[in-house]
Amino acid sequence: MSKKIGDVILDVQHISLRFGGVKALTDISFNVREHEVRAIIGPNGAGKSSMLNCINGVYTPTEGSIMFRGQTFSHMNSRQVAEMGIARTFQNLALFKGMSVIDNIMTGRNLRIKSNLFLQALRVGPAQAEEERHREFVEHIIDFLEIQAHRKTPVGQLPYGLQKRVDLGRALAMEPQVLLLDEPMAGMNLEEKQDMSRFILDVNDEFGTTIVLIEHDMGVVMDISDRVVVLDYGKKIGDGTPDEVRNNEEVIQAYLGTSH
């Protein structure tokens, strides 16, 4: 791969997360470098989504901190995270079902729309120009994700695979620096998985977006990731390139079980 991987942009430091007596995460540390595709894998209940939710500000870690672009946080709220340039998609689709594809993706531009409410309502002057500029950007994303034919369809009526793309599109509309993908390929067939992999790699290539992704499917992960973190029962058991991880004894045990 010819792309240039930069410095550490996101650094997770000694994160622990407990819900009452349940330890979801124990002392997890790893970092993400600029422009890389970083995967978090692990069996069911390993704490992958919890990890993502900590980065995204949905959960507050019990211990530890997260460094993003030189600033350290022990707690972030979702809005701050969005403002700093971290976008996410959801494992169980969380789209605005009653709204059209275009409107869904336009909501991703929300933080960037600056013009006055009344000018927007009347569609005059700078507000009109601004709306058009954002609309153009959104059309670009729609082309990119190859969902032109469904632009005006209410999202709730689209098949699952396409809804996943809209979810990705909405996140892309935020022009994020880091994109968190929570099982972008869950429940897809092989063909849909290949499409989605291609989109993820293209986003990474074309926009230089750093990608953190959670995935179940080992094959896909190994193909598209630069580095992989492996979690099991809330602990980190492996970290490295796909090849290193594949040959890691502990990882093999976690996935295949131990022989007794």
Added chain:
Amino acid sequence: MAFFLETLFGGLMAGMLYSLVALGFVLIFKASGVFNFAQGAMVLVAALAMARFSEWFPMWFGFENMFLANLLAFAAATVFMFLLAWLIERLVLRHLVNQEGVTLLMATLGITYFIDGFGQTIFGSDIYKIDVGMPKEPIFVLDSIFEGGVLVNQEDVVAAVIAALLVAALSLFFQKTATGRALRAVADDHQAAQSIGIPLNRIWVIVWCVAGITALVAGIIWGSKLGVQFSLTTVALRALPVIILGGLTSVPGAIIGGLIIGVGEKLSEVYLGPLVGGGIEIWFAYMLALVFLLFRPQGLFGEKIIDRV
């Protein structure tokens, strides 16, 4: 024929007033997925604020001009409703983010009782009047076509125009602005809305402010017609069949639903009433709502809910 038209007009105008209240429900439901039980209480408290402020201001500041008093009272009542919206978000809704719809519904039920009591504590619980100078005397139109003409209540016409303007402004706001889009987004999914940086708390305050304004307008119009009294809260009950008919999520639905119910009530009372001994007006709306619930639960303009199995 002239009598029929008169009844029809009367029904349309009454319907417009139902629509105004129904609008408040629809706005909050559309924008936050909350069925706001407190809408009726908000209409009452808004009307109370308007009535008392317009009475108090001339007393406190020693002037006589009714127009000025009404203007100031309207401004003060608006501020009051905004404050109420802010408090509701701060003290109640903020703590219920990501909860089930039913939890939020129960919360608004609580808010209803609070507003009822609180409003009457500060503003008093007698019958007050609002006089914003709406023309009272009826006029006769179309007297070239029908003998004696058709009697139309001017007050109703003014109310209808105001309601129409309000609806136009709201539609623009919801469909054409980024804030409107954010409102619709929040209604669909709290968590996803937060993840793209939509500030849930601010959105909720905005929605409740808008619903507060609608309640104020409805309160002023109803109040100047019927007088401001506790029974105004029951106006909200009249609006329930309207939103079932029109669809919970549709602004035009609220309007058309209101008109259908207004007209239906009056016409059935006049033409069918004598056959069954009258009193149709009281239950007509609920009966119609029941029929709709059976055959078209999403209402005329509501979104059909399709669940994937």
